[in-house]
Each structure stands twice: as structure tokens, then as C-alpha cells.
Amino acid sequence: MMKYQRIFVIVVDSLGVGPMEDSAAFGDIDVNTLGHISQTVETLEIPHLQKMGIGNITPLKQVEPVASPLGYYGKLKEKSKGKDTMTGHWEMMGLEVTKPFQTFTETGFPPELIEELEQRTGRTIIGNKSASGTEILEELAEEEIATGHMIVYTSADSVLQICGNEETFGLEELYRCCEIARELTMREEWMVGRVIARPYTGKKRGEFKRTSNRHDYALKPFGKTALDALKAKGLDVISIGKIRDIFDGEGITEAHKSKSSVHGMEQTIEIAKSDFHGLCFVNLVDFDALWGHRRNPEGYAREIEKFDENLGKLLAVLQKDDLLMITADHGNDPTYTGTDHTREKVPFLAYSPSMEGNGEIPEQETFAVIGATVADNFGLEMPEGTIGESLLDVLKGIVK
Known part of the structure; x- marks a missing residue:
């Protein structure tokens, strides 16, 4: 019995599959991101996800369950107290977040923080409210370009976001201001999970477009994770998309930024x-x-279809000693009220060309089974203070 030489963990960001038992405490009633998308749209053609068992996890109007999936499927619960990106990813790699990250969705940032950020950056701040990234540009970007003021805004996440026009504000200046904001928001009363630089191009309303030069300034994880254990052992830890930012580079050996989710799969x-x-x-x-x-x-449904198409290409190049795990970090039901994430269980799909069996695995109590499985596969102890039990005994394959 040999173990896997390469493991791929793909997080389909926000693809929840139904409410957690405590979802009402987070303001989320009867949410189901994937299920409600299926109910809402006419078509959803995802043959590769179907073969892996996605239709067995939650009822889908267009996607029948399969009697014999490619590998294993199931659901994961979130043990941490939250429904945001960092909480979900940190838990996957073994950290339980017991206190939700702070949000300023309803009030904007405190006047004291705004005043100090203005003094330190030398710029007048406009915005300071919760908004979508496209809406805030349509409303305030022309003013920023004309005056040199700085757009600061937040969302339903624990984030402070700063916009900067790449031509008039400049990328380096945007990053400088974000670094100051990150320093200030390390204080407990202002602490947010991420400060995000949001560069854009364009000169007038209707032309503004955000660019791929976004940069996230995240909190460092409060403890060692499975990623640190892998790196310390000399193994490759390759990040694609915003993984590096989510972990502030901790435990990463090689990082690749993505222009889009399609690009990330490519x-x-x-x-x-x-x-x-x-x-x-x-x-x-x-x-x-x-x-x-x-x-x-x-739009969400069509994005899933694009993912499925590239998933087929990935499955075709997997080697016998590869393991693929597909999951999500929280929900974001596009049929629900508001614009916040939704507290949901997430899918778990696992496949290797060498797997001996297939079928349903019991519902797991934490996302951390993923990091524990990865560490176990490479013969590593999870760092002290982490959570999660390995699923390797279920997911092992025979490698000739």
C-alpha cells in the first residue's frame, strides 16, 4: 500500500449545500447555495461533477444522483464560529476559530480609525460604508480621480477595502495605503480579517474595471497549520488564487495568482x-x-459549468498516485436576502484513479478533516492545538 504523492485540494469558493444546524443564529434560514441555484435556473450541465456524486449530496433539479460515483462524496460541517473565507480555509488546515472576525457592515468604520488612516496616508477618505466593488466605483471613482481622495469601503465580510485607479492613484501608492491600514487594523477594537487593495482602470462611469493586481493583507494564522507541517518536511505547498493571501504566506512554498476562476483551473x-x-x-x-x-x-450556474468543463480536463491528467478533493469554505446563497455569506455545510468530493472503492462517507463534524488527511498521507503529525481526524483510510488507493 503506497500513499498519494500529490494531493489537489480545490475550494469552489462559497458553494454551500444546505444549512448548518446553527445557521439561524447567523441570520440564515433554509439556505442552500447549490440547491437553490439548481431550482432557479433552467439548465445546469455538470457531467463531471455529476459522476463524482454532486447530485447525491443535495437534490438538484437537473442533475440525477449516480449509483456508482467515481470516488467518495459527503458533507462537511463547520466547527468554527463564522462563515467567512479565512475561517473556512483556516479550519480546513486545522485551526478552529472560536470568535468570529469583526465586521463593520452596518456602521462603516469608526471615526477614530478613519481619522488616523487619513493622517497616516495623507489622503481624505470617501465612502466608508458597505458596498459592492462595482457599485462603489460607479458612485465615487470619478471623484477619487479628480481629487486624489481615497475610497475606503467594507462588505459583509471582515474586510477593509481600498480602491485605487492604476493610472492616477498608482499601484505602489495603493499598496502603501493598504499596509498602513493593515497596521492600524491590528488593534483589537478595529481588527479585520483582511485589508484588500482593489485597483481599477477607467476614467468615467460605465468604464471602470477592477484589475487582477488585487492584493490581500490578511492576518497571520494564530497557530501552525497542516501547511506549515508540509513545508517543514520539505514538501511542496503550491497555492493557486488567493490561498497565499488567506494564510499570509505561512506554509506556502510556491504561489500563483489567478485572473479568474477559469484561469485558476487552467x-x-x-x-x-x-x-x-x-x-x-x-x-x-x-x-x-x-x-x-x-x-x-x-451567473453562478454558468460559472459552475465552466468549472465542470475544466474539471474534466483535470481528471484526464491525474496520475494513479494523485488524490483530488473538492470542497467549499462557506455558502453564499444567491437567492437569499442581503449580500452576506450564508452559514452552510459544504460538499466533499474525493477521487483518485487508484481508489479501491466509492460511495458516501458519513457527514463530518469539521472542515479540518481535509488538512488532517493531507498530513496523514505524508506521515506527518498535525501541529499542536489543531483539530480534525484523517479520512485517509477511506480514501486510500492501491498504487501499482
């Missing part, structure tokens, strides 16, 4: 064709950023 396919030994950890953010928060089930 990068993953190319890495699958290369030589490495360890983990390739992928976040595909467009599902959440472009469609979930904007409450667009049709």
Missing part, C-alpha cells in the same frame, strides 16, 4: 502536468465575488 491543470511532491491548494473566488455576493444565480 493553472491547476498545468501544475498537474508538472512534477511536484506535496499539496496543490486552490481557491476559485469568482463564484463568491462575482455571483454570490451579487445575488446572481444564473
Whole structure:
């Protein structure tokens, strides 16, 4: 019995599959991101996800369950107290977040924080409210370009976001201001999970477009994770998309930025064709950023179809000693009220060309089974203070 040489963990950002038992305490009643998308749209053609068992996890109007899936399927619960990106990803790699990250959705940021940020950056701040990234540009970007003022805003997440026009504000200046904001928001009363630089191009309303030069300034994880254990052992830990930012670089040996979720899958396919030994950890953010928060089930459905098409290409290049795990970090039901994430269980799909069996695994109590499985596969102890039990005994394959 040999273990897997390469593991791919793909996070389909926000693809929840039904409410947690405590979802009402988070303001989320009868939410189901994938299920409600299926109910809302006419078509949903996802043959590769269907073969892996996605239709067995939650009822889908267009996708029948399969009697014999490619591998294993099930649901994961979130043990941590939250429904945001960092909480979900940190838990996957073994950290339980017991206190939700602070949000300023209803009030904007405190006047004291805004005043100090203005003094330190030398710029007048406009905005300071919760808004979508496209709406805030349509409202305030012309003013920013004309005056040199700085757009600061938040969302339903624990984030402070700063916009900057790449031509008039400049990328380096945007990053400088974000670094100051990150320093200030390390204080407990102002602490947010991420400060995000949001560069854009364009000169007038209707032309503004955000660019791929976004940069996230995240909190460092409060403890060691499975990623740190892998890196310390000399294994490859390759991040695609915003994984590096979510962990502030901790435990990462190689990082690739993605222009889109389609691009992220293309990068993953190319890495699958290369030589490495360890983990390739992928976040595909467009599902959440472009469609979930904007409450667009049709756009979300088409994004899933694009993912499925590239999933087929990835499955075709997997080697016998590869393991693929597909999951999500929270929900973002595009049919629900508001624009916030939704507290949901997430899908778990696992496949290797060498797997001996297939079928349903019991519902797991934490996302951390993923990191524990990865560590166990490579013969590593999870760092002290982490959570999660390995599923490797279920997911092992025979490698000739």
C-alpha cells in the first residue's frame, strides 16, 4: 500500500449545500447555495461533477444522483464560529476559530480609525460604508480621480477595502495605503480579517474595471497549520488564487495568482502536468465575488459549468498516485436576502484513479478533516492545538 504523492485540494469558493444546524443564529434560514441555484435556473450541465456524486449530496433539479460515483462524496460541517473565507480555509488546515472576525457592515468604520488612516496616508477618505466593488466605483471613482481622495469601503465580510485607479492613484501608492491600514487594523477594537487593495482602470462611469493586481493583507494564522507541517518536511505547498493571501504566506512554498476562476483551473491543470511532491491548494473566488455576493444565480450556474468543463480536463491528467478533493469554505446563497455569506455545510468530493472503492462517507463534524488527511498521507503529525481526524483510510488507493 503506497500513499498519494500529490494531493489537489480545490475550494469552489462559497458553494454551500444546505444549512448548518446553527445557521439561524447567523441570520440564515433554509439556505442552500447549490440547491437553490439548481431550482432557479433552467439548465445546469455538470457531467463531471455529476459522476463524482454532486447530485447525491443535495437534490438538484437537473442533475440525477449516480449509483456508482467515481470516488467518495459527503458533507462537511463547520466547527468554527463564522462563515467567512479565512475561517473556512483556516479550519480546513486545522485551526478552529472560536470568535468570529469583526465586521463593520452596518456602521462603516469608526471615526477614530478613519481619522488616523487619513493622517497616516495623507489622503481624505470617501465612502466608508458597505458596498459592492462595482457599485462603489460607479458612485465615487470619478471623484477619487479628480481629487486624489481615497475610497475606503467594507462588505459583509471582515474586510477593509481600498480602491485605487492604476493610472492616477498608482499601484505602489495603493499598496502603501493598504499596509498602513493593515497596521492600524491590528488593534483589537478595529481588527479585520483582511485589508484588500482593489485597483481599477477607467476614467468615467460605465468604464471602470477592477484589475487582477488585487492584493490581500490578511492576518497571520494564530497557530501552525497542516501547511506549515508540509513545508517543514520539505514538501511542496503550491497555492493557486488567493490561498497565499488567506494564510499570509505561512506554509506556502510556491504561489500563483489567478485572473479568474477559469484561469485558476487552467493553472491547476498545468501544475498537474508538472512534477511536484506535496499539496496543490486552490481557491476559485469568482463564484463568491462575482455571483454570490451579487445575488446572481444564473451567473453562478454558468460559472459552475465552466468549472465542470475544466474539471474534466483535470481528471484526464491525474496520475494513479494523485488524490483530488473538492470542497467549499462557506455558502453564499444567491437567492437569499442581503449580500452576506450564508452559514452552510459544504460538499466533499474525493477521487483518485487508484481508489479501491466509492460511495458516501458519513457527514463530518469539521472542515479540518481535509488538512488532517493531507498530513496523514505524508506521515506527518498535525501541529499542536489543531483539530480534525484523517479520512485517509477511506480514501486510500492501491498504487501499482
